[in-house]
Amino acid sequence: MGVTKIGTAVRRKEDQRFITGRGQYTDDLDRPGQAHAVFVRSPHAHAHVRGIDAASARAMPGVLAVLTGEDVAADSVGGLICGWMIHSKDGSPMKAGPHPALAQGKVRYVGDHVAVVIAETLIAARDAAEAVLVDYEVLPAAADTAKTQAADAPQVHEVAPRNTVYEWQLGDKAATEAAFARAAHVTKLDLVNNRLVPNPLEPRVAIGEYEPGTEVFTLHTTSQNPHVARLVLAAFIGIAPEHKLRVIAPDVGGGFGSKIFIYAEETVCVWAAKRVGRPVKWTSDRTEAFLCDAHGRDHVTHAELALDERGKILGLKVKTIANLGAYLSTFASSVPTYLYAPLLSGQYDIPAIYCEVDGVYTNTAPVDAYRGAGRPEATFVIERLMEIAARELGVEPVQLRRRNFVKSFPHQTPVIMAYDVGDYNASLARALELIDYTGLAKRKRESARKGLRRGIGFSAYIEACGIAPSQAVGSLGAGVGLWESAEVRVNPTGSVEVLTGSHSHGQGHETTFAQLVSDRLGIPIEQVSIVHGDTDKVQFGMGTYGSRSGAVGMSAIVKAMDKVIAKAKKVAAHVLEASEGDIEFKDGRFSVAGTDRGLAFGEVALQAYIAHKFSGQELEPGLKEGAFYDPTNFTFPAGMHVCELEIDPDTGIATIDKWVAVDDFGNVINPMIVEGQVHGGIAQGVGQALFEGAVYDSAGQLVTASFMDYRMPRAADLPSFTVDMTVTPCPSNPLGIKGCGEAGAIAAPPAVINALTDALGHENIEMPATPQAIWRACRNTPAQLAAE
Amino acid sequence: MVAVNMTVNGKPASAELDPRTLLVQFLRDHLRLTGTHVGCDTSQCGACVVHMDGHAVKSCTVLAATCSGSQVTTIEGLANAAGLHPMQEAFRENHGLQCGFCTPGMIMTAVDLVHRKGFALDETTIREELEGNLCRCTGYHNIVKAIAAGAQAMAAEGPAQQVAE
C-alpha cells in the first residue's frame, strides 16, 4: 500500500457503499418509536388564514398531534432568519418580513406551512392532513418579478412597501455615466435569468428527537452545513441550546445550495419531537421539493456596455430586479448582491461599473443560492453583452474578448474583487484548438447542406470562490465568518482521522481529503478516514458551498497537519536522541539529518502515545492537532467554455454537438473528481439554457411542480464533454487550489445561448430555449423583429 | 390488509400490508433494504429501479400486493459472494457516481439494458435507454462511460453473470 499523491485520479473511497446500496441517507434511518410528520400546505399563493379546524383530524386513528402557528407562538419558537444584512442606497437596512415556521394568520406562497400532522404511520398522517380544514380568505397574488413593485401590486409583507426588500447599488455611478458619455458604441440587453428548481435527487428529510433524561435534542437532516443549522436553530430560532442540540447530516444525495438553508420542516421536527415525546420524521416528496425548496436565479435585468471605437470596454451598467420569493431564506439577500455584482467585470478590464439591484418579495417560494449563486447571473449578463457587442461591431467575438481580457495581475476591478492570478488567453487558445475553430466554417456549411443551422457560443467566466475571508464578508453584512476548521487525530497505530467542518454530498471529500493527508503524511490512503457531518464529532465548521471545500476546508487540514508534523518532530527528536532542529520529515519518515537514523510516521505516533521516551512535563503526550483556517482572499477560478450546436428549424430541437471546457482551477488534487464536477455543472447550466424553468401563473400557482412539467436534463439531451485544464496556482492558499464545483453551471448558459443566437442570426431568444421557442425564433425574420 | 409473499434477493419475504403499500415501501420500510431510493412521485427519476422476474421495474410504481410470487432483485442482491457485479465495479472505476443517490437505480437499469441489448452498447443507445433515469450530479458523461465499460466486463464474465439472477 503506497502513498497516494496529490494530482492522481485515485478512485473514490466512498463508492463501495453507494454502489452496493449501503449508503446511509437520512431517509434510510428510522429512530425507535418514531412518528411521521406531514405538513398541511397552503394551496393558495396569498391568503389570510381565518381559522383551522383540526378536530376531526385529531380524532383520526394513529394521530398524535396537529400543531399550528398558534402552538409555535405559544412555545416561543423563533422565526426563520436571513443571515446577511443588506443596506439600500439610502443606508436603510433591508426590510425583512416575519418568517414563522408555521403560518401566523397569513400564507404567502403555494406550499407555505399551515399546520403539521404527526401520526404513528405515514399513511395515517397523510390521511389526517387531508382532514384538516383551513378557512382561507384568498388574496390577489404578486407572482411576477417584473411587476411586483407596481403601486397596485398586492403587498406580500407590511414592512416592505412596493414589495421592495432593498434597493442596493455597487460601483461608481458618476464614473460609469461619464464612460457612457464618451462611448463610440453602446450595446444594450434586456434579459430574464430564468427561475430554477435545484432538485438534488435526494429530497430533503428531517428526523427530530428529544431525550428527556439528558435534555438533548438530535436532528438528522439533509444538510450541507450541519453546524450552521445547529447555530441558527439554537441562537435564533431558540428551540434548543447549542450544546444540547446534535445535528447529523449523514450521506446526503446532492445539495446544489438547496440544502444550505434552515427550513421550517427541520425546525418543526425538532420542536415537535419534544412536544409529542416521540422522534418525528418528515420526508419530502418531490412535489413538496418543487414547492418549498429554495429556488434559484429569477432576475429581470437591463444592461448596457459602453465601448470605444476600437472595441475597448469603457463601462458597464446593470439594473436588476431579483425575486427573493415570499420570505427571505437563510442567505437569500446576499445572492443577487454581493455574489452577483462583484463578478460583473468578468474576465475583462472594465474601468467603470455601476450596478443597481432591487430585491423584491413575491408570492412564490423563497429564492436563495443555487449552484453558482449570483455568479451565473453575472456571467450571463457580461457574456451575452460581449457576444452581442462583437456582432454589432462586426468583430469576431473571440477577438473582442481578447482585446478586453485582464492581462496583468493582481487586477483590482471597480466592483470589490481583486483578481490574484489567471491567464485568460491561455484557456481561450486551448479551447479554440480543442473545438477546431478553424474547421467551423466548413462544419457550418455541412450542417446547412442537411438543412440544419450550426452555431458556436463562447463563455469566458470567472467566479469568486473559496468563500471567504471572514473580515471581508463581515464588512459586507454577513452574519457569520466563513473560515473552516479541521482536526487531525493520529492514532497510536499511525492511522489518521481527519475531522472537517466541510460536508460532502457528492463531492468526494472522503477521497480527496484523504489523498491530501496520504500525500503530506506519507501514509497509505487506506489508513486515513474523513469524518464530517456530525456536530458531536466535529467541533464547528461552516459547511460546503461556494466551491470552498478545497480552497478553505483543505487548507485547514494542511494547517492542522503542519502542527501534527511539528509535534511529531519533537517526539522523534526525543526518541532518536537528536535535537529537534535536526529532524527532517520526508516521505512519511522522521530522520536525523545527514544520518540513516529515522522512524516511520506510525512509530512516532506510537511513541507519542506511550510517552516513554520523553517527560510528560516537557512535552504533552498524544498526537492530535486542530486548526481554523480563514482565507486571505477569494479565489478566482476562470475558464472558457465553448458550445457548438445544431438547430433543426423544422422541429426547433437544438442538439449540442461539441462542448469544450478549459478551466483554470489552480492546482488539482484529484482530476477525476474535478472533471466530474465540471460535467455535472455543465449539465445544470445546459438545463437552465434549454430546458428548465419554474413557472408561476398569475395566481401564483407553480405550474411546473413535478418532473413531468419541469424538464430536467436527461442523458440523451447531452453530449460527452471535452474537459481540459490550464493551471495558474492560487497564491492565497497553501495548496494553490481555486475550487471547481460551480464552474460548469456558471459558464454553460451563455455558451448555449451565444451558440443558439449565432445559429439563428438574431438575439431574440430567452432561457429556457425550448424547442417551441427555437422553432418560433427560426421563423423570425429581421423584418418581423423590427416590427415587434 | 393484504398478505404478500415474494422472493427478494433469493430469500422469501412475506408480510401483511396496507393494500396501498408500494413495492419500494415494502423493500425499504419492511425489509430495510434501503439501497433502493425514492426520488420522485411521478415515476420519472428511476432511483427506485429493481428487477422483478428478470426485468427492470420502477418499484415506486408497483403495488407490493401485486408482486406475490415474484422474484425481486435489489441493488443489495446484485453483488454475490464472489464480489461486486461488473457493472458496480464499472461505476466506481469510471466515476459514474457523485452523491450516489441515483446510483442503485442507474446500475439496475444498466444491467437490465445489457440483458436486453447485449454487450456492445454505443453511446447513443445508452443515452436513449437512460430515458427513465435522472442524475443531477454527473451530467451523465461518466455514467455513459461506466455502462459501456460494465457491459464489456459482463461479456467477459460470460453467461455466468446472466444466470446469477
Ligand code: FES
Ligand atoms: S421514485 Fe422516481 S421513478 Fe420511482
Ligand code: FES
Ligand atoms: S450521483 Fe447524485 S444524482 Fe446521480
